[in-house]
Amino acid sequence: MTKKAYIEIDSERCKGCGLCINACPQHVIRFSEKFNNKGYHYAELHDPENKCIGCAFCYNMCPDVCIVVHRLVKEESKV
Numbered sequence: 001m002t003k004k005a006y007i008e009i010d011s012e013r014c015k016g017c018g019l020c021i022n023a024c025p026q027h028v029i030r031f032s033e034k035f036n037n038k039g040y041h042y043a044e045l046h047d048p049e050n051k052c053i054g055c056a057f058c059y060n061m062c063p064d065v066c067i068v069v070h071r072l073v074k075e076e077s078k079v
């Protein structure tokens, strides 16, 4: 499947609350097995099948504004 969108998560600012994971309709965010410097399992994109649709539900849900959404359909834009 052609990649339509992807996200970047600032792993050092993430507090591992999981809200973005619960919000994602495509189920492409998970907790990393690694810890960040604050000691949290941070969220990471895991999207081997390019299912992210750029809906930005994750971005809107994150209380710490750790997520940037990139949409690739026409021109790349940041939400």
Ligand code: SF4
Residues within 6 Å of the ligand: 005, 006, 007, 023, 024, 025, 026, 027, 028, 029, 051, 052, 053, 054, 055, 056, 057, 058, 059, 069
């Ligand atoms: S933009 Fe939408 S589909 Fe993509 S990771 Fe965020 S919530 Fe999931």
Ligand code: SF4
Residues within 6 Å of the ligand: 009, 013, 014, 015, 016, 017, 018, 019, 020, 021, 042, 043, 061, 062, 063, 064, 065, 066, 067
């Ligand atoms: S909602 Fe934000 S702080 Fe919470 S796990 Fe996701 S990226 Fe981290």
